[in-house]
Amino acid sequence: MAQTVYSAAGSDIAQSAPQVKPKRQPNGFPAVVPALVLIVLFFVVPITALLVRSVLDPKPGLGNYAQLLGSWTYARVFANTFEVAALVTILSVAIGFPVAWMLAIMPRRWGAVIFAILLLSMWTNLLARTYAWMVLLQRTGPINKLLIYLGLIDHPLAMVNDLTGVTIGMTYIMLPFIILPLQGVIKNIDPAILQAAALCGANRWKCLTRILIPLALPGVAAGALMVFVMSLGYFVTPALLGGTSNMMLAELIAQLVQSLVNWGLGGAAAFVLLIVTLAIYALQLRLFGAGRLSHGGQ
Amino acid sequence: MRKMIVAAAFAAALALTGAASAEEIVFTSWGGTTQDAQKAAWADAFTKKTGVKVLEDGPTDYGKIKAMVESGNVSWDVVDAEGDYAVQAGGNGMLEKLDFNVIDKSKLDPRFVTPYSVGSFYYSFVIACNADAVNGKCPKTWADLFDTKKFPGKRTFYKWSAPGVIEAALLADGVKPKDLYPLDLDRAFKKLDTIKNDIVWWGTGAQSQQLLASQEAPYGSFWNGRVDLLKRSGVNAVMSWDQNITAADELVVPKGTKHRDLAMKFIALATSAKPQAEMAAAAGYAPINKDSAALMDKSARAMLPEEHTATQVNADMNYWAAHRDEIAKRWYAWQTK
Numbered sequence: 001m002a003q004t005v006y007s008a009a010g011s012d013i014a015q016s017a018p019q020v021k022p023k024r025q026p027n028g029f030p031a032v033v034p035a036l037v038l039i040v041l042f043f044v045v046p047i048t049a050l051l052v053r054s055v056l057d058p059k060p061g062l063g064n065y066a067q068l069l070g071s072w073t074y075a076r077v078f079a080n081t082f083e084v085a086a087l088v089t090i091l092s093v094a095i096g097f098p099v100a101w102m103l104a105i106m107p108r109r110w111g112a113v114i115f116a117i118l119l120l121s122m123w124t125n126l127l128a129r130t131y132a133w134m135v136l137l138q139r140t141g142p143i144n145k146l147l148i149y150l151g152l153i154d155h156p157l158a159m160v161n162d163l164t165g166v167t168i169g170m171t172y173i174m175l176p177f178i179i180l181p182l183q184g185v186i187k188n189i190d191p192a193i194l195q196a197a198a199l200c201g202a203n204r205w206k207c208l209t210r211i212l213i214p215l216a217l218p219g220v221a222a223g224a225l226m227v228f229v230m231s232l233g234y235f236v237t238p239a240l241l242g243g244t245s246n247m248m249l250a251e252l253i254a255q256l257v258q259s260l261v262n263w264g265l266g267g268a269a270a271f272v273l274l275i276v277t278l279a280i281y282a283l284q285l286r287l288f289g290a291g292r293l294s295h296g297g298q
Numbered sequence: 299m300r301k302m303i304v305a306a307a308f309a310a311a312l313a314l315t316g317a318a319s320a321e322e323i324v325f326t327s328w329g330g331t332t333q334d335a336q337k338a339a340w341a342d343a344f345t346k347k348t349g350v351k352v353l354e355d356g357p358t359d360y361g362k363i364k365a366m367v368e369s370g371n372v373s374w375d376v377v378d379a380e381g382d383y384a385v386q387a388g389g390n391g392m393l394e395k396l397d398f399n400v401i402d403k404s405k406l407d408p409r410f411v412t413p414y415s416v417g418s419f420y421y422s423f424v425i426a427c428n429a430d431a432v433n434g435k436c437p438k439t440w441a442d443l444f445d446t447k448k449f450p451g452k453r454t455f456y457k458w459s460a461p462g463v464i465e466a467a468l469l470a471d472g473v474k475p476k477d478l479y480p481l482d483l484d485r486a487f488k489k490l491d492t493i494k495n496d497i498v499w500w501g502t503g504a505q506s507q508q509l510l511a512s513q514e515a516p517y518g519s520f521w522n523g524r525v526d527l528l529k530r531s532g533v534n535a536v537m538s539w540d541q542n543i544t545a546a547d548e549l550v551v552p553k554g555t556k557h558r559d560l561a562m563k564f565i566a567l568a569t570s571a572k573p574q575a576e577m578a579a580a581a582g583y584a585p586i587n588k589d590s591a592a593l594m595d596k597s598a599r600a601m602l603p604e605e606h607t608a609t610q611v612n613a614d615m616n617y618w619a620a621h622r623d624e625i626a627k628r629w630y631a632w633q634t635k
Contacts (some may be wrong), residue, residue, distance in 0.1 A: 073631040080634075138514045139452075160514075161498050244457065244499055244633035257361035259458060260626055266361070 047274065050267040057264030064268035074252070074269070081249040084166055084238065085231035091171045092178045092227045093220060099175075100182035100219075101212070122176045130240050133169045134160055137241070165241035166248075170231060177230065178223035185219025186212070218288050225284045229277050249273050322351040323557045323564060327378035329356045330504060331527070335580035336378070336418075340568040347567065350560055360387070363552050367392050372554045375561040376568075378418045380460060381410065384548035385619030388414030394551040400562040406569055407586045409612060415548035416569050417586030419578060422542035422603040422610070423462040426525040429534045431516035436536045440470035443517060444493055454509045454518030457499035459622075459629035461545045461613030463490070466519055469541050475611045483625065487632050499633075510535060523582025526601045539606035545613045546586065578602070 054064050068074050103111050121129070136143055139156035147153045159165055189212065197211050213220075235250040242248070249269060256266035325341055327333040333356055341352035358379055366372045379387070387393050393414040403411050410417030425443050427436035432451075437443045443453055444467065455463045464481055467489040473482070490497075498515045500506035503524045509515040510525070511533045522542065528535045549568060551561045567573060574585035575593040584602045585591065591599055599605065618625070 071631075073634055076634050134508075135512075138512055140513045239501070245635065247634050255630065258359045259361075260623065261360045261364050263361060263364065 047271075050263075051271050053263050054265075054267030054271055057267070064264045065272075067265060068268050068272065077247055077249055077252045078272075080246045081232055084163070084170065084246065084248060085228050087163075087167050088170045088174055088231045089224050089228045091167065092174045093224055095171065096175050096178035096182060096223065097216075097220070100179045101186055103179065103183040104186040118176045118179060121172075126173065126236055129173065130169055130237050133165070133172070133241060137165055137168065160241055161243040163242070163246050166238045166246060169237045169241040170234060173237060174227045174231065177226050178220075181223045181226070182216065182219045185216050185222075189215045221284060221288050225280065229280060232277060233273060321349065321560075322353055323375040323560050324353045324355050324373055325376045325378075325564070326355045326358055326374045328358055330502070332503070332581050332583075333378075335577050336568075339573045339576035339580065340564070343573055344564050344567050348560075348563065352564070363387070363392060367553045370554055372552045372556065374552055375555045375557045376564050377550050377552060378547050379415075379550050381415075381417075381546045381548050381613075381615040382461060382618035382622050384415035384550050385412055385615050386622050387550065388412060389619065392553055394553050394555060394558060394561070396551070396565065397559075397562045400559075401566045401569060405571065405587050405589055407588060409544075410546045410548065410586050412548075415550045416565060418547040418549045418568070419574075419581065419583040420544055420546035420586055420603065421521045421523055421583045422539070422544050422606070423456070423466065423519050424522045424525065424542045425517070425538040425540065426510060426520045427517040427536045427538075428510050428513050429536045431513040434536075436538070437517055438538045439540050440466045441472075443519065444470035444489060446493055446496055449517065450496075451517075452496055452498045452515040453493065454498045454500050454506060454515035454520075456506075456519065457501045457633075459626035461615070461618050462519065462543055464625070464629075465543050465611065465613055469543075469611065475541065478611070479614045479617045481617070481621075481625070483628060487628070490632070521583075522601065522603060526582040539603075539609070541609050541611050542603060542606055543611045543613055544603055546615070 055062065057064075099114075103114055106114070135141055137159040138144070139158065143159070144153075144156040148156065159168065193215075194207055194211055197207050202210065233250050234248065235254065238246070238248045239251050239254075250273075253266050253269045253273075256262045256269065325336070327336055333354065337352075337354055341354065344350065344352055355374060358377055360379070360383055363374065363377065363379075366374065384393070395413050396416060401416060403416065406416055407420070410420060425437055425440065429436060432449075435449070437445075437449050442449060455466075464483070464486045465478060467486040468478055468482060469475065471485060471489045473485075498509060498518075500509055500518070503521055506518070506520050507524050507528050510518065510520070511528060511531075522537065522539075525535050525537050529537075549565050551558065551565070555561055568577075569587055571585075571587045571589035572593060574587040575590040577583070578585040578590060579594055579598045582601060584604060585594075591602065591604065594602075603610065
């Protein structure tokens, strides 16, 4: 925010900054108070209560954590969760990058159409979209029917109630979260740099691998982090499109709390997930820095 | 102006929440067609009779009940819960004892009455098949359903740890119904292992119907009411009642409710003959009041588990209540393997 004000105001105002600065850069604290209160009341307090519960329920101690980290069942659920999140992140980047690139360089009018499609898909009810995939992917669904009709397969492929289903469904849902930040970053890359590279004799492949991808990397990292972390805690899509052998952590937590009435173990699982998420975020900050993240690589 | 609107909206919201503590109770169930039927047959009738409004909430969540009871802030007055949970939660001090001076239990099926709960409705796990998917070659027995050579393809079973699937596995393996309990879990899981790769799980009644109708799973184990509804909608579903396994939902009152008396009155009405009959006819489940069947028409009655008692197997709710946690642990560990 401050950056855009400066650049719009121009350098002569920046020079007379002593009087203007307090106005231009107000102390932001009062403005964030409502948000802070909200976060403390509805996030920090309940999370703390859950954490307390995880070490007190059913009896004081670290029993819940020992149970969680010491059992193969839960280890498998953790592994599944990371496997799915990693798969979805890789696929989202692979599919999202070309789309973001295209969006950044295509004429504005066409870009707006693609944008509208992206946003519309994001705004459509999540449950409805997930059910739609269920119908599309099932053995008697249109995709299998088409493949059989075309003679590409003899028997319907199993694409739902397993890892394939979860990965397809979640990648589709996560795509906008990587395309939107990424196209902002790519748009901000000065085309003159690419021209300069071409003039210096770089072919298209070199331009892509040596210029475009490195410059877009902070955007890729920001988007990938978002997708990975969101995927770690995802519930609806894995619950509907996955089978039990690839159960993810959020499902386990819901099951522990809702049907097994084990708040302690559920709390411990939720807390481990939170720690992992924060650790990934810290790593990202370390590697790419907060400023570059939030300003899209500028 | 905008401030005034906001203030007015706020005041209205306050007034609304204030009103909730007057003459209103909250009934919580599982949503979907079941709760629609319960609302029509019970809640609306209760409001008409007593003037007390019944607010609907859902879905039932045992974690929430525990949190409410422990915090002393109970906002659910009557809850539809699974039978094994009801027995267990009663023993754990989560539930109010029912007042059988208000609720007439003499007419209720004694299989589904405990000091803390009475049946809401009951159902059977039956074997069903989409005849169109398999040219009419449908499994008749649990042994058939576990036979992947004779009946290849996917079969669907109830996903959650609850009475039904383990019993089916043991019956399929040749255990006599009278020898089912205590459940031989090792044997059950060994039998389940033989078909594990061919199982598609259903988590909700609606999902079970979707799987069968779309032929994603041409056969499986279903709640009888759901298959009945599918047949009515035109799906060529074939049902086998052989060794149908009964289980029930129960009505319970979370401990510390502020509307205990009204909750008892609500349950008294909900379990009386006519509301039970109406609910059963609409949802395709069975009434737990012994006088209800006589009030139902012939075609609806033919679909009830009590017309198929010859080979019926009753899931033992007391056994399940006592071993609920232990079975659940093994069940989910086995599922994620």
